[in-house]
Amino acid sequence: MAIKVLIPTPLRRFTNDQASAEVNASTVGEALAALDAQFPGIQARICEPDGRIRRFVNVFVNGSDVRSLGGANAEIKDGDEIGIIPAMAGGQ
Amino acid sequence: MRSIGQERLTDRVGNTPLIGLERLPARMGTDPAVSILIKAEWFNPGGSVKDRAALRIIEDALADGRLRQGMTIMDATSGNTGIAYAMIGAARGFPVTLVLPGSCSEERKRILHAYGVNLILSDPYEGSDGAIILARQMAAEDPEKYFYADQYSSPSNLFAHYDGTGPEILAQTNGEITHFVACLGTSGTMMGTGRRLKEYNPAIQLVAVQPDDQFHGLEGLKHMDSSIVPAIYDPSLIDRFVEVQTEESYDMARRLAQEEGLFVGQSAGAAVLAAIRIGQELDSGVVVVLVPDGGDKYLSTALWRPDDQPEQ
Numbered sequence: 001m002a003i004k005v006l007i008p009t010p011l012r013r014f015t016n017d018q019a020s021a022e023v024n025a026s027t028v029g030e031a032l033a034a035l036d037a038q039f040p041g042i043q044a045r046i047c048e049p050d051g052r053i054r055r056f057v058n059v060f061v062n063g064s065d066v067r068s069l070g071g072a073n074a075e076i077k078d079g080d081e082i083g084i085i086p087a088m089a090g091g092q
Numbered sequence: 093m094r095s096i097g098q099e100r101l102t103d104r105v106g107n108t109p110l111i112g113l114e115r116l117p118a119r120m121g122t123d124p125a126v127s128i129l130i131k132a133e134w135f136n137p138g139g140s141v142k143d144r145a146a147l148r149i150i151e152d153a154l155a156d157g158r159l160r161q162g163m164t165i166m167d168a169t170s171g172n173t174g175i176a177y178a179m180i181g182a183a184r185g186f187p188v189t190l191v192l193p194g195s196c197s198e199e200r201k202r203i204l205h206a207y208g209v210n211l212i213l214s215d216p217y218e219g220s221d222g223a224i225i226l227a228r229q230m231a232a233e234d235p236e237k238y239f240y241a242d243q244y245s246s247p248s249n250l251f252a253h254y255d256g257t258g259p260e261i262l263a264q265t266n267g268e269i270t271h272f273v274a275c276l277g278t279s280g281t282m283m284g285t286g287r288r289l290k291e292y293n294p295a296i297q298l299v300a301v302q303p304d305d306q307f308h309g310l311e312g313l314k315h316m317d318s319s320i321v322p323a324i325y326d327p328s329l330i331d332r333f334v335e336v337q338t339e340e341s342y343d344m345a346r347r348l349a350q351e352e353g354l355f356v357g358q359s360a361g362a363a364v365l366a367a368i369r370i371g372q373e374l375d376s377g378v379v380v381v382l383v384p385d386g387g388d389k390y391l392s393t394a395l396w397r398p399d400d401q402p403e404q
Contacts, residue, residue: 009219010307010318019217045307055394056309056338058195085195085216087394088171088311 003031003076006083014042028059029072031082046084047072058087101183105143106256108135110264110380113364115351120368125376128367131261134356134386138179139172141257141384145280146176148252149241150184159239164189164210167241168220168227171200171311172385173278177241178207189238191227193219197392221320245323249280250287257281258288261380267292270377273299273334273367275359277312279325281382286329300330301366309338309394312359312384334366341365342395345387355387358395 002022007015015021021038025031029051036043046057051072053059059066060083066074076082111130118124133141153159165181166189167173174190181188188209192200195216204211212230214223224244231240243249261269272289274282279300286298303310306318316325338358345361348354356364360383367381390396 006217008217008307009221010305010315013306013318045305054309054339055342055397055399083217086307086309088195088197088309 002078004081005031005035006081008085010086011042011045011084014039014045026075026077027072028061028066028069028074028076028082031076032059032072056087058085059083060085101137102143102147102180104137105147106136107260108132110261111354113352116347116364117368117371119351120372122368122371123375126371126374126379127377128364128371128379128381129265130354130364131257131380131382132354133382133384138176139386139389140176141281141382142172142176143179144252144256145243145246145249145278146173146180146241148255149243149246149248150177150180150186152246152248152251153239153241159186161185163239164237165241166190166227166231166238167243168192168214168223169243171196171389173243174204174209175207175389178204178209181209182207189230191223191230193223199392200389203389224320243280244278244320247324249278250284250324253281253284254288255284257285257382258292261285261289262292265378265380268378269296269380270374271297271299271367271370271379273301273363273370273379273381275301275310275313275363275382275384276316276325277314277359278322279314279316280322281384283324283326283329285382290329297331297370298329299332299334299366299370301334301336301363303362304335304337310336310341310358310362311390311393312357313362332370334369336362336365344368345395349387354383356383357385357387357390358393359384360387 005021023031023034025034032043109132111132113128117128136143164187168191177188191212193216194213214226231238289296303313303315306315341362344365363381367379371379
């Protein structure tokens with residue numbers, strides 16, 4: 001078991017067009033760092049240099065916005081699913 | 093003159109004000125001889141520049157019979173064009189079906205529901221291009237039911253600006269405009285307005301604003317190098333491209349509200365930021381920047397969320 005990360009189209013240039021990836025991690029921040037180890041450069045699109053999630057990005061764990069779960073510190077476990085979507089009113 | 097009570101809602105589309113920025117340009121170091129003027133498109137009845145394109149697309153289709161009574165207006169739209177179709181469809185008695193990414197905000201869905209729109213949500217991870225692809229499939233499968241408005245390909249989108257926005261700006265500036273700044277989404281605003289301005293005076297500089305990256309938070313804008321390129325888009329018309337970052341555009345939108353009293357959306361922040369950067373390079377000039385919409389439709393998004401606050 002691992003964590004599944006869903007990749008939105010504008011970030012798939014980092015993932016060889018893969019729509020999802022698998023990582024091992026216990027927090028959202030670790031998961032994004034592990035994603036970056038597989039696909040260098042992707043984390044800087046999602047996070048500020050200090051690790052906080054960029055203002056316009058929504059990260060979900062099993063459908064819940066991580067801003068309400070502690071942001072990058074939100075804890076995750078095997079089998080969870082992380083989604084990354086640019087936050088827009090009309091949808092990107 | 094129409095008699096009393098004969099004015100139609102759609103008569104109020106276009107003829108928007110041109111408002112000068114009073115403080116921000118000077119605070120950011122532009123020369124007092126440079127005017128930065130806002131084409132205030134949130135004064136349209138549906139609240140955005142998209143009323144112009146949507147109205148022209150629908151009127152042209154009614155005129156040549158592509159849209160007939162009993163048909164449904166359908167398109168892929170992540171925002172303002174959808175609201176414009178919804179308003180005009182209701183005002184003219186046509187049902188409206190819209191395909192939009194499932195990631196759209198609850199308030200956006202409610203606005204469209206309020207106008208009676210049939211919403212079809214596409215895969216949020218496939219973005220606006222995913223919505224376009226689904227809309228094309230639906231149109232191809234049922235051409236008798238749907239009038240596929242297709243804002244990305246419709247010449248009517250461009251003509252709305254060629255016949256409306258362009259002449260309005262020339263009249264409002266007495267022809268003295270030196271630069272026109274607009275964001276690229278469908279590119280209809282820039283293609284139509286830009287053509288009209290260049291015909292009047294080829295020295296008028298056309299400045300297109302784009303996000304700095306494919307992964308951005310500037311609603312309505314497209315990063316042309318990495319998107320389905322609209323059929324109406326002709327980059328050779330544009331003199332200059334300015335790239336802006338999402339966060340700095342949000343900051344500018346907030347400054348416009350707080351320092352100028354202009355409560356506008358994130359694309360406005362992007363466009364005005366680019367316009368001020370152009371203005372900073374000039375000794376004199378009249379820079380017109382098109383502001384697509386107001387800030388109210390983004391209240392639930394990161395644009396107006398206090399920083400570093402957990403979302404409730």
